[in-house]
Amino acid sequence: MDTQLALWEVFIQKKSGGDHTHCGSVHASDSAMALQNARDIYTRRNEGSSIWVIPSQFVTASKAEEADMLFDPADDKIYRHPTFYVMPEGAKQI
Amino acid sequence: MNTTLAFNSFQEKLDKDFNIEPKDVMPDDYRKHLIRQISQHAHSEVIGMQPEGNWISRAPSLRAKQILLAKIQDEGGHGLYLYSACETLGISRDELIEQLHEGKAKYSNIFNYPSLSWADIGAIGWLVDGAAIVNQVSLQRTSFGPYARAMVRICKEESFHQRQGYEIMATMMSGTKVQREMAQDAMNRWWWPSLMMFGPHDSDSPHSGKAFEWKIKLKSNDELRQKFIDKTVQQAEVIGLTIPDDQLKWNEDKQGYDHGEINWDEFKRVINGNGPCNKQRLDHHKKYHADGAWVREAAAAYAETNSKF
Numbered sequence: 494m495d496t497q498l499a500l501w502e503v504f505i506q507k508k509s510g511g512d513h514t515h516c517g518s519v520h521a522s523d524s525a526m527a528l529q530n531a532r533d534i535y536t537r538r539n540e541g542s543s544i545w546v547i548p549s550q551f552v553t554a555s556k557a558e559e560a561d562m563l564f565d566p567a568d569d570k571i572y573r574h575p576t577f578y579v580m581p582e583g584a585k586q587i
Numbered sequence: 588m589n590t591t592l593a594f595n596s597f598q599e600k601l602d603k604d605f606n607i608e609p610k611d612v613m614p615d616d617y618r619k620h621l622i623r624q625i626s627q628h629a630h631s632e633v634i635g636m637q638p639e640g641n642w643i644s645r646a647p648s649l650r651a652k653q654i655l656l657a658k659i660q661d662e663g664g665h666g667l668y669l670y671s672a673c674e675t676l677g678i679s680r681d682e683l684i685e686q687l688h689e690g691k692a693k694y695s696n697i698f699n700y701p702s703l704s705w706a707d708i709g710a711i712g713w714l715v716d717g718a719a720i721v722n723q724v725s726l727q728r729t730s731f732g733p734y735a736r737a738m739v740r741i742c743k744e745e746s747f748h749q750r751q752g753y754e755i756m757a758t759m760m761s762g763t764k765v766q767r768e769m770a771q772d773a774m775n776r777w778w779w780p781s782l783m784m785f786g787p788h789d790s791d792s793p794h795s796g797k798a799f800e801w802k803i804k805l806k807s808n809d810e811l812r813q814k815f816i817d818k819t820v821q822q823a824e825v826i827g828l829t830i831p832d833d834q835l836k837w838n839e840d841k842q843g844y845d846h847g848e849i850n851w852d853e854f855k856r857v858i859n860g861n862g863p864c865n866k867q868r869l870d871h872h873k874k875y876h877a878d879g880a881w882v883r884e885a886a887a888a889y890a891e892t893n894s895k896f
Contacts, residue, residue, distance in 0.1 A: 522887050
């Protein structure tokens with residue numbers, strides 16, 4: 494058995510209002526220790542204003558070989574982007 | 588799933604300079620090569636804390652002590668980023684540490700040399716971390732995503748390490764005759780082992796072929812070593828240190844320095860376990876790993892009885 498405690502994924506929010514970005518993982522026995530370790534390891538130079546830790550076992554990831562199936566369909570839907578539309582000459586602030 | 592197809596996609600990603608990620612299909616040897624390289628890198632960061640830790644209690648000022656503590660803490664952090672990256676390849680932290688303890692995994696040879704004086708702390712930061720930075724900057728674009736991302740983070744932090752080391756050397760070189768001699772002595776002892784950090788010459792480098800094909804390695808040992816020498820010589824001159832190599836000479840044609848023969852017999856002797864501190868470094872790691880076992884057990888037991896996420 495691994496004696497190095499469970500694996501947790503660490504997400505750091507750089508500034509208040511921003512998104513939490515994955516930055517690595519830590520080993521810890523519980524959430525309090527995971528937070529403490531994440532703070533010690535990943536925020537020694539003001540990198541964070543908030544931390545999330547999540548047990549790695551609860552992360553479900555899409556499979557690399559399914560990437561095409563999942564993301565291809567978005568390729569041919571350019572009408573989802575504002576630049577697709579032709580605006581009348583002279584119209585402002587649109 | 589069709590494995591030929593999956594391997595094609597591995598090659599296709601490499602060709603397009605896309606990163607390979609942990610869940611991607613990858614050749615077994617690619618995985619093995621990375622585990623060997625990243626774990627060696629991680630072990631080096633952690634073992635490298637020892638020669639510096641040796642001077643915490645004897646740092647010459649409170650300022651110097653704070654800086655040294657922060658630097659050593661960084662090295663521990665770097666080891667942890669790298670262990671995390673390595674674990675994404677499907678090996679556990681326990682196995683990694685076991686490989687270190689059994690001598691199956693290596694760490695950088697440089698840490699088998701002792702830190703004898705305060706000037707050594709300067710030389711380690713300036714030369715050893717300086718050499719490591721040259722290597723790590725090129726690894727920021729390595730093909731395995733978690734390794735590349737760890738390198739980006741590490742490089743951001745390393746430049747403080749190198750500058751604090753150079754500052755120590757500069758301060759000593761502007762001091763008394765005895766202090767200048769200490770600095771030069773440290774330079775003399777750390778210069779050649781620092782050059783050896785880049786590994787054997789390209790013509791004699793056993794792991795390089797595939798590593799280039801797989802874009803794990805982007806620059807050769809000799810290229811990186813040259814880069815390090817070229818930028819360090821000027822820094823030594825500025826503070827009045829002499830590079831301990833009487834064959835060191837500027838080569839106008841290649842726009843770089845030619846250097847004397849590296850003592851590869853010494854390199855082999857040290858890497859095979861017969862350096863001044865091999866046993867001490869490993870014994871120290873084993874002892875503190877074992878001494879900490881009760882903490883891990885207690886934490887696990889506490890989590891067991893309070894199991895809630």
